[in-house]
Amino acid sequence: MSEPLLVALDRVRAWLLDPETLVRAVASGRHKGQAPPRWRRVELRYVDLKAGRHLQVVAYDETQAHTSNHAVDAAPAAVDALLREQFGNWHVETLTQTHQVRVTKKLEAMVHTSARSAPAEVVRDHDRGKDRLLPESDPVFRALGLSDAEGRMKPSRQAKYRQVEEFLRLLDSSVSEAVAKGHLRRPTAEEPLRIADLGCGNAYLTFAAERYLTGVRGLPVRVTGVDVREQSRDHNNAIAAQLGVSAEFVVGSISGVELDPAPEVVLALHACDTATDEALARAVAWGAGLVLAAPCCHHDIATQLRTTATPTPYSMLTRDGILRERLADTLTDGLRSTLMRTQGYRVDVVQFVESKHTPRNTLLRAVRTGAADADASVRGEYDELVATWGISPRLAALLDA
Incomplete structure (x- = not known):
């Protein structure tokens, strides 16, 4: 009411x-x-x-x-x-x-x-080292090898810790807003929120997300990590058992993995090149309510720009390799955002961590609202852009398929 x-x-x-x-x-x-x-x-x-x-x-x-x-x-x-x-x-x-x-x-x-099921513990200390969503001493960081036996973050892992922290802030606000607006259901112990991390690798963000959402926010979640390497599955399942968390890891490609029931939140952090397109397409097929994707490298469009004639009067943007690569980054993510909007998602492109920690710091946040932004003018601008540059976005082909 x-x-x-x-x-x-x-x-x-x-x-x-x-x-x-x-x-x-x-x-x-x-x-x-x-x-x-x-x-x-x-x-x-x-x-x-x-x-x-x-x-x-x-x-x-x-x-x-x-x-x-x-x-x-x-x-x-x-x-x-x-x-x-x-x-x-x-x-x-x-x-x-x-x-x-x-x-x-x-x-x-x-x-x-x-x-709350139990009164919360409150930390009033002003020390900014403790003013973290997950402190350095959290068992999940020790299990992952980011912190030492005394619970201190290893110097070589400080950048990774910062990435995890900033990602959790984005995840926290995104899930909270999506639940509040009805784009995600409110999870229960009987039906936890289903989250899939596609291309999870060593699952730093997978475990951190599970730990924060369940241990700090008190949200029931069920996390599944997907990676093509059996070694990653075995390693991550062993850590999940060690921590006693509700997480499962499976071997499979992003485009081919079958998850039943389908995930409601899809994560794809630093999936290389068109693997990000595959993750976005899978999220659309599953009808995921929230998608957080941080692209890594944009070789596909960059290659197309090298092999097609640059339209007039934009040759100065592609003459130098570094400018052509940056243009490819912008074109790729701009087209991805537009295509997701045509599928009924509201899309924001944000910076999720400072560039000094990683140059791959752009994140696409897509929330499924059901109101497809596919009017003739939007689709017309998209068609004109790809025709002008002579490019074929991988995501468009996956969605058509």
Whole structure:
């Protein structure tokens, strides 16, 4: 049932301003048809400083995080400013409950509250080393060999840890928003959310996603990892057994694997070249509600650009190899996004980790809304673009097949 938006935001305000019970809160999205908020995402929690307890606000723009701390008596002003930002979703965790607030098209609020099975543990330490979605000492990192026996992240694994952390933030907000808006069902212990990681390799992100969603968020999930190598399957199943987690790993190609029942969330992180196209096509065939794909290399379109005549007046964009490669990256992911939109997905192209940690830092986030953006003008622009450049996107062929 919906309720007046101001009434719901008053409740959110009360939860945010309780320094004894608030565990964590996240604001994201925007009101339908309204200008986007100043921040794409904001996280709030209380921390204990030398000067006493403060409300810590971490606000993310497109490139970095901005942290501010507000004394308890100054917290109302900070919270009120955030409530005026017109975020479309609020996820609030307290010691005993989890609250999800979604703003509807009619500017009303849908509020869902669930009780925790056990009171949450709260970390008030201000040490940013501990202000992580998953701390370095988490058993999953030791099992994967990223941290040492004392629970300290190995220096050579810091970049991988950063990638995992930023991916979990995107996964967290994406799943929360998709569930709140009804694009993903609300999972239960009897029917956990089905997640498939295609081309999982050593399954760093697979295990981290399972650990965070189940252990921190309290969401029942069932994870399946797919990789063509038997060694990966055996290695990952052994780690799953060691950790006692609900995860299964199978041998198979992205295009050929059969999963029954079909996954509802599909992950494909750094699947090379057209393997990303295969993952997107499989997600469409399964009717997955959420897809997160971080492409790795774009050889297919780059090769086509080298072997076809460059249309006038764009020769200066392909004369130099490095520019041609970058153009191929942009063309490939732009065409992928358009094709996914024609299949009923809302698509965002985001940067999921800073380029200093990996040059392959673009992520396609697709949410199945069912409203195909396939009107004549969109399809016409797509057809004109591929005809002009003389290219044949692999994803288009897979979808047609």
